[in-house]
Structure formats: structure tokens, C-alpha cells
Amino acid sequence: MMPSSSADPSPTGREPRRLPRHPASRLAERWTTVDGIDMFYRESPVPPDAPVMLHLHGFGLSGRYLLPTAERLMDDFHTFVPDLPGYGLSGKPAKALDVPGLARVAARFLDDRGVRSATLVGNSMGCPVILEFAHLFPERIDRAILVSPAGGLHNQPLTRAISQLTIDGKREPREMMGIAAPDYLRFGVPSTVKMFRSLTRYPSLERLLGLTIPTLAVVGSRDPLMPSPRRIQEVARHTDNQVLLVVIEGAAHAINFSHPGELAHVIRQFMADEAITDDPDSPGEARAYEIHRGASHPPATDQDLPDS
Known part of the structure; x- marks a missing residue:
């Protein structure tokens, strides 16, 4: 495994790869090379x-x-947070890369790290990447955690998506x-x-309905990029897959950043097949809504979805 040094020689002949001067995380910051592209990533002990657990970032952003x-x-899972190629500090x-291309890179990144299978946690664009990963490599994904999944009809055309992002920026x-x-x-x-063109052409609904693994969807009640939780439930009911929808009251789109305590609490409970409860020590309130749940999963207690 590549050491966390201040400058690593780049095998592609470019300037030495440098780590950020001020580390942004308690996770180790490292470089590797996937398909000839320098990839920056963070990893837990x-x-x-x-x-x-592999965390995948959203549209235009890094994993930071x-x-x-x-x-x-990080204390419960072997955690990876990469910048996908073309994003953040990683090479272009x-x-x-389109959505399938990013999914293939995610798989090869896990190959590079010696990982056979993982739970994938995505935010925004990271969610379609997870759906494609599950489609291409179903034997390599244990569970899917889709936080603020974006890229569907609700975000089209581009001018509408930009308007939604502008509104969301004021709420983050x-x-x-x-x-x-x-x-x-x-x-x-x-x-x-x-x-954006890749996202609009990607068959998100088809891939979502094709999932065969336990799936957690998490949305914020103040997210302008998402349809209403009721609409999400209506769509998800078309699958027989194990799906749990959690709404975090007061959250907008970047839940992983704005409500990390509540989100991590929900993820731990989902991974342990426990009933979802609110974390009283974290901002926001998590409310769980059952869509489909396997016999081994404790039932969710909240069934009345908000309209918005």
C-alpha cells in the first residue's frame, strides 16, 4: 500500500503527486494509480x-x-473516500468518464486496494454510479446507501438543475x-x-428497480434537487427489493456534510439490521419509512410520509 508521503513520483511522467499541505481529515491521505490515472484517496486504519465501505462523491465535487x-x-468500517478521475485532486x-465509466473505475480502485466486495455510500451523482456498479458487478456490492440521489427527470433540463443548486447553496x-x-x-x-448529459441519459429508474441488495435511501426535507419523499416511495414500491427510506428533517442536499452525526447513526443502524431511530445528540431528526423490508429486518415505526 502506498505510504502517505508529501510527494510521490507520478508513474505517468507528470509532476510529483503532492498531498494537501494541511490534511483535511483524520483518514490517511494517499495516492494510487488506476488505469494510468493518478487517484487521490483517503483511507481509515x-x-x-x-x-x-466506499464513499462516492457528487457532481463536480471532490470527496472532501x-x-x-x-x-x-471509520472505527466501524474500513473506509475509503476517493476523488474519482476528473474530480478533486485526481488526474483527468x-x-x-460517464456514469458507467466512473462505476468501472470504482471497481478497479477496489481491485487496486485488494478489496473484493464493499458497501457503497453515495451522495447525489455518486448514487447513479452505485446503481451502475451494482448492475455491472452485482457480486461485489454488499449493500447500497443512496444519499440525496440525483440526476433524474426532476433535475432536467440543465437550467433547472442550476436553479436547484443555487437554492440548495443557500440552505447548506x-x-x-x-x-x-x-x-x-x-x-x-x-x-x-x-x-450532465451523461446523467440525463442514464437509466437510473431501471437500475434502481433492478437492485437485489438491501438498500437505504436518505433524503433531506429541504432538498430542492429531490422530488418529495412521497414520490420517492411511489417509485421505490415498484421493486421487491429491500428498501428503507429515511427523511432527515431540516437537511438539504449535502447531508454527508451538513448532518454527519445523524447520517452516520442511521447508516450504522441500517448496517446492523436495527430499527431506525433518531440520534438525539445530532442536529436534524431522522424519520424512517418502510417500503420493502426483509423478514430479518425490524420494522420501521413511521409510515406517514410528508408531501414535501
Whole structure:
């Protein structure tokens, strides 16, 4: 495994790969190379016999904003938070990757780390990447955790998505802008247009209904990029898969950053097949709504979905 040094030689012939001067996380910050592309990632110490959890970021962003939640789970899971190729500090591929391309890179990143299977946690664009990963490599995903899944009809056309992002920016913690602004600038306008086209063409609903693993969907009650929880439940009822929908009251889109304590609490309970309860020590209130649940799963207690 590559050591966490201040500068690693790049096998692609570029300038040495440097770690951030001020580490942003308690997770170790490292570099590796996947498909000839330098990839920056964060990794937790390996707890004995801990299951692997891979966190995948959203559209135009790096994995940095996922760290508040990932850090809270690092003692229970072998945690990875990469910047996917073209995002954050990672190198850019010669041709921008679409959703299937990102899913394949996620699988090869796990190969590179010697990981056979993992639970995948995604936010926003990371959720379609998870759906494609599950479609391409069903034997390699243990569970799916979809936080604020985006990219469907509710976010089209691009002008509507930009308007939704503008509204969401006003609802996120002020500190989020300090992460998002440089990430978006680095990602660039051409990459934004190409990735949006990929998301609009991606069969998210078909892939969602094809899942065959325990799935947790988490949405915020103040997220302008998401349809209402009731609409989400209506869609999810078309699958016989084990699906649990959790609404975090007061949260917007970047739940992994704004409500990490509540989200980590819900994820731990989901992973342990426990009934979902609110964490009284964290901002926001988690309310669970059962869609489909296996016989081994304790029932959710809340069934009255809000309309908005």
C-alpha cells in the first residue's frame, strides 16, 4: 500500500503527486494509480474484520465534503473516500468518464486496494454510479446507501438543475461553499455539460428497480434537487427489493456534510439490521419509512410520509 508521503513520483511522467499541505481529515491521505490515472484517496486504519465501505462523491465535487460522515464511521468500517478521475485532486482522463465509466473505475480502485466486495455510500451523482456498479458487478456490492440521489427527470433540463443548486447553496452550511467553490472551478464548465448529459441519459429508474441488495435511501426535507419523499416511495414500491427510506428533517442536499452525526447513526443502524431511530445528540431528526423490508429486518415505526 502506498505510504502517505508529501510527494510521490507520478508513474505517468507528470509532476510529483503532492498531498494537501494541511490534511483535511483524520483518514490517511494517499495516492494510487488506476488505469494510468493518478487517484487521490483517503483511507481509515483497518479495524479487525471490518467490512469495507466506499464513499462516492457528487457532481463536480471532490470527496472532501463526505469526510464528516466518513470519519464518524471509520472505527466501524474500513473506509475509503476517493476523488474519482476528473474530480478533486485526481488526474483527468483523456476523455471525460460517464456514469458507467466512473462505476468501472470504482471497481478497479477496489481491485487496486485488494478489496473484493464493499458497501457503497453515495451522495447525489455518486448514487447513479452505485446503481451502475451494482448492475455491472452485482457480486461485489454488499449493500447500497443512496444519499440525496440525483440526476433524474426532476433535475432536467440543465437550467433547472442550476436553479436547484443555487437554492440548495443557500440552505447548506456556509462552510460547504469553501469546499464546493474550488471543486467546481477545477471541474470546469465543459466537464459540467458533458457530465450532465451523461446523467440525463442514464437509466437510473431501471437500475434502481433492478437492485437485489438491501438498500437505504436518505433524503433531506429541504432538498430542492429531490422530488418529495412521497414520490420517492411511489417509485421505490415498484421493486421487491429491500428498501428503507429515511427523511432527515431540516437537511438539504449535502447531508454527508451538513448532518454527519445523524447520517452516520442511521447508516450504522441500517448496517446492523436495527430499527431506525433518531440520534438525539445530532442536529436534524431522522424519520424512517418502510417500503420493502426483509423478514430479518425490524420494522420501521413511521409510515406517514410528508408531501414535501
